[in-house]
Amino acid sequence: GQQVMQIPQYQHVQEGEDFTTYCNSSTTLSNIQWYKQRPGGHPVFLIQLVKSGEVKKQKRLTFQFGEAKKNSSLHITATQTTDVGTYFCAGPSNDYKLSFGAGTTVTVRA
Amino acid sequence: EAQVTQNPRYLITVTGKKLTVTCSQNMNHEYMSWYRQDPGLGLRQIYYSMNVEVTDKGDVPEGYKVSRKEKRNFPLILESPSPNQTSLYFCASSLTPSRGTQYFGPGTRLLVL
Numbered sequence: 497g498q499q500v501m502q503i504p505q506y507q508h509v510q511e512g513e514d515f516t517t518y519c520n521s522s523t524t525l526s527n528i529q530w531y532k533q534r535p536g537g538h539p540v541f542l543i544q545l546v547k548s549g550e551v552k553k554q555k556r557l558t559f560q561f562g563e564a565k566k567n568s569s570l571h572i573t574a575t576q577t578t579d580v581g582t583y584f585c586a587g588p589s590n591d592y593k594l595s596f597g598a599g600t601t602v603t604v605r606a
Numbered sequence: 607e608a609q610v611t612q613n614p615r616y617l618i619t620v621t622g623k624k625l626t627v628t629c630s631q632n633m634n635h636e637y638m639s640w641y642r643q644d645p646g647l648g649l650r651q652i653y654y655s656m657n658v659e660v661t662d663k664g665d666v667p668e669g670y671k672v673s674r675k676e677k678r679n680f681p682l683i684l685e686s687p688s689p690n691q692t693s694l695y696f697c698a699s700s701l702t703p704s705r706g707t708q709y710f711g712p713g714t715r716l717l718v719l
Contacts, residue, residue: 526704592662596648598646
């Protein structure tokens with residue numbers, strides 16, 4: 497079955513620095529979704545990418561969908577303490593199943 | 607306010623004692639699902655439902671049951687809980703799983719002794 501893998505599992509970032517987390521699927525995806533889970537909270541939808549090579553920005557967050565639609569990345573610039581949490585990517589394995597990656601847990605050093 | 611509610615939020619139980627975690631959504635979504643979250647494993651889908659009376663297994667269905675008698679409700683049933691079912695459980699709903707936002711409930715933290 498489809499597998500969605502994320503790296504790194506943990507990201508320790510100095511406040512103000514940039515970082516990138518990556519998501520890779522074993523199969524081609526019709527779309528990819530990103531979620532953020534704050535400590536003690538529940539996953540919250542951030543964005544969905546659909547087109548090959550698509551790039552979307554949300555303030556300091558840049559999301560990219562690969563040309564082959566099998567990988568994606570999330571790049572955060574000038575990391576702030578509000579960016580702390582776990583970021584998940586998710587891709588549909590069929591019309592009814594959504595497979596999540598294991599997540600990248602981000603901590604920020606002030 | 608659009609929301610997914612779960613109850614209880616926290617539960618401590620003993621091996622073999624049947625329990626039900628309720629889930630309800632007020633967005634008229636057809637699709638609902640249950641996930642469990644364990645450290646290092648991300649979110650793994652337990653069961654999902656495409657509509658009333660239509661359910662199917664996710665990736666880790668063993669030891670769980672679900673039902674979908676009404677569109678808004680999707681309870682998760684553990685007939686005979688075991689310690690390996692100690693986890694954080696999330697219910698989610700959406701219009702469709704492959705296109706569009708998944709709305710997650712607040713989570714239910716379960717400890718099975």
